Amino acid sequence: DIQMTQSPPSLSASLGDKVTITCQASQNINKYIAWYQQKPGKAPRLLIRYTSTLESGTPSRFSGSGSGRDYSFSISNVESEDIASYYCLQYDNLPYTFGAGTKLELK
Amino acid sequence: EVQLVESGGGLVQPGRSLKLSCAASGFTFSNYGMAWVCQAPTKGLEWVASISTGGGNTYYRDSVKGRFTISRDNAKNTLYLQMDSLRSEDTATYYCARHTMGIDYWGQGVMVTVSS
Numbered sequence: 001d002i003q004m005t006q007s008p009p010s011l012s013a014s015l016g017d018k019v020t021i022t023c024q025a026s027q028n029i030n031k032y033i034a035w036y037q038q039k040p041g042k043a044p045r046l047l048i049r050y051t052s053t054l055e056s057g058t059p060s061r062f063s064g065s066g067s068g069r070d071y072s073f074s075i076s077n078v079e080s081e082d083i084a085s086y087y088c089l090q091y092d093n094l095p096y097t098f099g100a101g102t103k104l105e106l107k
Numbered sequence: 108e109v110q111l112v113e114s115g116g117g118l119v120q121p122g123r124s125l126k127l128s129c130a131a132s133g134f135t136f137s138n139y140g141m142a143w144v145c146q147a148p149t150k151g152l153e154w155v156a157s158i159s160t161g162g163g164n165t166y167y168r169d170s171v172k173g174r175f176t177i178s179r180d181n182a183k184n185t186l187y188l189q190m191d192s193l194r195s196e197d198t199a200t201y202y203c204a205r206h207t208m209g210i211d212y213w214g215q216g217v218m219v220t221v222s223s
Contacts, residue, residue: 034209036152043202043213044152050208087152091209094166096142096154 002026002090006099012107013078020074021102023088028068032092035064035073038101039084048073080106109133109212111203116217119193129186129203129214137161137181140206143188144213145199153199156188157206170196193221
């Protein structure tokens with residue numbers, strides 16, 4: 001199984017900050033990584049797939065990059081509505097595996 | 108609008124069974140692989156099982172192999188998860204999800220609690 005190491009587990013940011021989350025796969029995942037936002041009591045929402053492709057409705061302040069084993073997800077100009085947990089997902093191989101998540105909080 | 112609506116969750120004793128259903132609408136159900144993903148209370152997301160468009164191919168995480176069965180009825184636009192020999196560690200919210208370049212749409216989730 002491919003392991004996804006996501007960091008940091010939590011982030012504290014001020015409104016307007018830029019934050020970055022990373023996921024490292026245990027092997028090359030050929031850019032097959034997606035990023036999700038989850039708010040308490042809600043289902044995850046797909047923000048980005050195939051490393052950097054924004055889903056319809058995803059604000060342009062969200063971005064993704066990476067290749068091989070190393071990937072990152074950024075939010076520029078953090079807004080209050082961005083306070084949530086974020087997860088990466090590798091879908092290069094079954095079993096699909098998620099990162100452990102990053103909880104973004106307001107400073 | 109894509110909608111996935113789960114049902115069938117609840118409280119069940121260890122060793123017993125439960126069957127989850129997911130009613131799909133707003134897309135051509137038979138054209139998409141489907142999956143179940145779970146999330147234990149205050150924990151992260153875990154992929155549980157997937158099924159191909161026609162149902163002929165199924166895949167499971169190791170911890171549920173031999174106990175859970177994913178299936179689908181394309182005529183009824185419905186996905187199922189038969190959960191047998193349930194354990195306390197299966198306690199989680201179970202999400203029905205659509206496969207396409209990963210997982211795009213998710214249901215609202217249904218809670219399964221395994222406890223005596």
